Amino acid sequence: VSRERGEANLWGMQLTDQVRDLLQQAFPGGEVEVSSFSGSDHLSARVRSDRFGGKSLIEQHRLVYAPVQHLIDDGTIHALQIRTEAT
Amino acid sequence: MIVTDDQIREEILETIQRNRIMLFMKGTPDFPRCGFSARTVQCLDAAGAEYAAMDILPDPRIRQQLSAHSGWPTIPQLFIDGELVGGCDIITELYATGELHQKLGSPMPERKIPTLHISDKAAARIREYTQRSPGKELKLQIDARFQSSLGLAPRQEHEVEVEANGIHVLMDYSSAERADGVSIDLVESPTGAAFKIDNPNAPAEIQQLAPRDVKALLDQGRTFVFLDVRTPEERATASIPGTRLLDQAAAAEVEQLPKDTMLVFHCHHGGRSQAAAEHFRGRGFTNVNNMAGGIDAWSRDVDASVPRY
Numbered sequence: 001v002s003r004e005r006g007e008a009n010l011w012g013m014q015l016t017d018q019v020r021d022l023l024q025q026a027f028p029g030g031e032v033e034v035s036s037f038s039g040s041d042h043l044s045a046r047v048r049s050d051r052f053g054g055k056s057l058i059e060q061h062r063l064v065y066a067p068v069q070h071l072i073d074d075g076t077i078h079a080l081q082i083r084t085e086a087t
Numbered sequence: 088m089i090v091t092d093d094q095i096r097e098e099i100l101e102t103i104q105r106n107r108i109m110l111f112m113k114g115t116p117d118f119p120r121c122g123f124s125a126r127t128v129q130c131l132d133a134a135g136a137e138y139a140a141m142d143i144l145p146d147p148r149i150r151q152q153l154s155a156h157s158g159w160p161t162i163p164q165l166f167i168d169g170e171l172v173g174g175c176d177i178i179t180e181l182y183a184t185g186e187l188h189q190k191l192g193s194p195m196p197e198r199k200i201p202t203l204h205i206s207d208k209a210a211a212r213i214r215e216y217t218q219r220s221p222g223k224e225l226k227l228q229i230d231a232r233f234q235s236s237l238g239l240a241p242r243q244e245h246e247v248e249v250e251a252n253g254i255h256v257l258m259d260y261s262s263a264e265r266a267d268g269v270s271i272d273l274v275e276s277p278t279g280a281a282f283k284i285d286n287p288n289a290p291a292e293i294q295q296l297a298p299r300d301v302k303a304l305l306d307q308g309r310t311f312v313f314l315d316v317r318t319p320e321e322r323a324t325a326s327i328p329g330t331r332l333l334d335q336a337a338a339a340e341v342e343q344l345p346k347d348t349m350l351v352f353h354c355h356h357g358g359r360s361q362a363a364a365e366h367f368r369g370r371g372f373t374n375v376n377n378m379a380g381g382i383d384a385w386s387r388d389v390d391a392s393v394p395r396y
Binding site for chain 2: 057058061062065069072073079080081082083
């Protein structure tokens with residue numbers, strides 16, 4: 001299914017905002033950056049939070065996946081690149 | 088034969104138990120079907136890992152059952168000693184710090200110390216920044232696509248440290264591998280002075296060719312390898328004369344070609360072919376091209392007799 005370029009961009013912007021909101025709710029007081037790369041459904045998230053303290057990388061990434069899991073499961077997000085940093 | 092969900096689940100669990108290092112991916116290590124799987128394979132290969140791999144693409148239930156077991160939503164997934172270690176981002180990060188070698192039981196990598204060149208102007212500007220940010224050090228990062236960035240951040244473990252023109256630069260292990268001979272300069276631009284990072288190790292960029300340009304090359308009789316990255320089913324629906332399906336046999340043959348052979352990739356809309364192009368660029372090919380817009384744009388702009396789907 002092909003999507004018109006203008007529509008894809010608009011949709012991508014909304015998705016980026018949606019994911020940023022979800023992550024900000026999940027990491028109150030943390031720093032959240034979300035951007036898209038190579039297409040609107042490929043997202044990159046950078047999260048700095050004190051919730052990561054003392055946790056392994058995989059536990060940290062699971063914490064980031066949890067609030068957006070439903071968007072990955074239904075295919076809205078095709079790829080989510082994650083970078084975490086404990087504060 | 089009908090395979091049940093339970094059988095797929097059992098096969099997954101069994102293969103995780105049987106293989107100490109087990110990778111679930113899209114495609115195969117020789118021919119990854121996704122950029123994230125490709126990068127993970129590169130890290131494992133570079134760390135000298137002996138590993139088994141399973142392609143999740145042939146049946147969507149493999150991915151469903153795998154994710155149900157691991158609680159991890161994306162592909163690839165790497166298991167060591169039966170435990171999920173992570174996906175592409177985590178493996179890339181573990182590789183960069185050397186921890187992947189430890190987990191795999193590979194000998195720790197020798198830290199090659201790259202040589203950097205920093206111009207006087209750039210050094211002066213960097214000094215201004217570092218003096219204003221106590222506790223932070225200059226970091227140079229070069230990713231797998233050879234995109235470079237400079238930043239200030241606290242020192243971390245396992246970093247490679249280099250001195251150039253009186254400036255200390257810290258790099259993770261992967262960046263250091265790609266950094267030998269890099270020069271950093273400060274250049275004036277319309278928006279102010281900016282750092283310019285030149286990397287002699289960066290392979291040539293992937294060129295985006297419009298379908299009309301590809302057609303012109305064909306008409307001029309230019310020789311190049313024109314590869315179709317789609318599935319055999321899509322190819323049966325519509326194909327471009329002169330192309331070859333990039334299946335595993337074709338991928339193995341292409342690997343053997345001289346590295347300056349011109350390669351052109353296409354798929355339906357240009358996304359999968361870009362991933363394939365990046366894979367072969369990563370393997371050292373220097374003339375790698377992606378047909379922008381894929382066969383869909385070809386039907387629209389070059390040959391309307393090729394059906395759109």
